[in-house]
Amino acid sequence: MYNVLLVEDERWVRTAVRRTIERTSLPFQVVQECQNGLEALDWLHHQRADLVLADIRMPVMDGLTFLSQLRERDTTTSIVLVSGHDDFKYVQQGLRLGVFDYMLKPVETEEMQACLRKWMDSVGSQRLEAKPEAKDAAELTPVERVVQLIHERLPGEITLTDAAAAVHLNPSYVSQLFKQRMNQTFVDYVLHARMGEAERLLKLTSLRISEIADRLGYTDVAYFSNTFKRIKQYTPSEYRKRLTEAGK
CATH class of the missing domain: 1.10.10.60 (Homeodomain-like)
Structure with a gap:
């Protein structure tokens, strides 16, 4: 089972996304929900998620700032940005920061399933490659x-x-x-x-x-x-x- 961190300021959207993930019937579970990027960074200081789904427009700290801050200390965690705005500048910034995928709200089950399957395939490929050794x-x-x-x-x-x-x-x-x-x-x-x-x-x-x-x-x-x-x-x-x- 893969652990998902969900970062979204609106509670009803978090609920909808979590249920969409459940409907894919894929081995993913939402283990933590955060209302903004700052909360997510704090949680990730002490915990780890396999995949992070983050909104872009949030109070306190938005999704792109969160992604930029996370990348300064962690280049491995996969991020999928979710937005209600089809703005190419967000896509460009996300790609520069190494975002795995980008989805528009509302996310349908088929789209979520395709994204998660693509991520699973990517992880499977990476595990076949030798991992660089971190300093113990x-x-x-x-x-x-x-x-x-x-x-x-x-x-x-x-x-x-x-x-x-x-x-x-x-x-x-x-x-x-x-x-x-x-x-x-x-x-x-x-x-x-x-x-x-x-x-x-x-x-x-x-x-x-x-x-x-x-x-x-x-x-x-x-x-x-x-x-x-x-x-x-x-x-x-x-x-x-x-x-x-x-x-x-």
């Missing part, structure tokens, strides 16, 4: 593993104690190793990583500043804004205003 976690140095862990936990928080436990070393020793290798303390690296995530959310989503602060674990919006300004030279609102003006 056991081959990573303790500092590389800690850095990996920090980014896996974003937008959440990770402490030095958490990191040390993950690599089975003393926190003080990890702190010394980290500073020697990265030329900055563990705390500073985490702070810059979190502000980098804040910058990404300000740029790519329509989330309010208070919502971004909350996602990053800041209950005090003013403190979050001051911290962001210290790292990025602008407050979150100033940063977003500059982006808006630059886009005009």
Whole structure:
């Protein structure tokens, strides 16, 4: 059974697509539904889907932005874009980002079946080919593993104690190793990583500043804004205003 992630902002459309997949009688099951690209990226940080069906026009983060962000860290997950708009520019952008297929709403059972069969054939062909070997976690140095862990936990928080436990070393020793290798303390690296995530959310989503602060674990919006300004030279609102003006 292949696992499908469904990304669509309208609940009734998600229900319709899920039932269409079921009517194909093919070995696919929807294991998660997300309302926008940002929710999907968060879910994919910790889970994996064999196939992602994503709408293009969604609030917070649209389908093409979601696809672009996913491709920065994952070039293997197959994406099928689903849209209510027959606009060739979407097709072009999707193809450039490596989309597997593109379907128009409403998706009929026969069309869904053809798309899923084509995907199954593609997967079967790929499995006959040799797969490149990824660097195994056991081959990573303790500092590389800690850095990996920090980014896996974003937008959440990770402490030095958490990191040390993950690599089975003393926190003080990890702190010394980290500073020697990265030329900055563990705390500073985490702070810059979190502000980098804040910058990404300000740029790519329509989330309010208070919502971004909350996602990053800041209950005090003013403190979050001051911290962001210290790292990025602008407050979150100033940063977003500059982006808006630059886009005009």
